Amino acid sequence: MNLNQIANNLNVICRHVGAFIKQEGENFDRSKIEQKGFNDLVSYVDKEAEQQLVEGLRKLLPEAGFITEEGTATTKGERFNWVIDPLDGTTNFTHGLPVHCVSVGLLDGDEVVVGTVYDPNRDECFWAYKDGGAYCNDTPIKVSDAPALKDSLIATGFPYYDFGLTQQYLQVLGSFMAKSHGIRRMGSAAIDLVYVACGRFEGFFEYNLNPWDVAGGAIIVKEAGGKLSKFTEDGDYVFGREIIASNRNVHSEMQQVVAEFWNQAQS
Structure with missing residues (x-):
């Protein structure tokens, strides 16, 4: 399996969904917020974003199953599973606070081997794949060297x-x-x-x-x-x-x- 290729294709999908989220956020109607539980908010944007992700990821890796926040797809794969948060930071989004993102990881068994987190407000696509390094857009990133x-x-x-x-x-x-x-x-x-x-x-x-x-x-x-x-x-x-x-x-x-x-x- 070419994890680099999968990661790059995943980035394209996440950017597309992120653009949808950003567009909907510009005129979001807070009356459309639903509550899954106390302080557990969801909107049509979360649901539609997840559906778009599932459709794109099914084409990218047909044998993979899904673990999704909104339950759009629940079929488990024997080896590979996509773990999807279509809109991490829903409460921020519904209040117009521009700190939220699309987050997707690919599990190979119990190990995450590919991950993308796309922030549409800053147009920052963070991504990595196993043994391939980590990036923000096209720039390699590394953790801080602060000693204590x-x-x-x-x-x-x-x-x-x-x-x-x-x-x-x-x-x-x-x-x-x-x-x-x-x-x-x-x-x-x-x-x-x-x-x-x-x-x-x-x-x-x-x-x-x-x-x-x-x-x-x-x-x-x-x-x-x-x-x-x-x-x-x-x-x-x-x-x-x-x-x-x-x-x-x-x-x-x-x-x-x-x-x-x-x-x-x-x-």
Whole structure:
């Protein structure tokens, strides 16, 4: 399988869908927002974008199955599966905040081997494939070389429907504030991940994530020289619902800070 060719074709598909999202966002009617659950928003733009992705990806790799946020396609492939978030950052989109993206990863078994995250507002297409390096548009990217947490800018995502761990989460945020250059919350896990990959952030952590939130961005971080794990251990960060992504240098420090919160949460 030519992963380079698949990645380039995936980029074309994601750019096409991103153009649709940007166009619809210019005159988006907030009365068309639906709620899948508390604070879990969706719109016709999410659904149509996902349908366009599924149609394009079926042609690109007919044997692959799908893991999709909006349930447009649910057939699992024996070996290959596309993991799709058609509009990561839906809440930002519906409020007119230009921080959202298309995120797609290709699983070969349990391993992500191709990933694209396209930000239509900045026209930045982040992409990578296994052993092929990581890129923003046509430019190679790599993680920051900041040596320690005290030199780092950290990203996270805030809980938006499950608030049972709010106090512990505030404690870990306070710890990061005191030990780094600060905390940012962009509202899109895929954007956070690719910003780690290109050195804008040194690290990112979040919990209660879904595979479509992280699959596309995870391989881009990895191919850019970064490190990924669960909060306190290595493991399945795509399906494990929690992730730390870093420039590698600050990873152990981030795990130590998060462990304080996570150990309290589990007790």
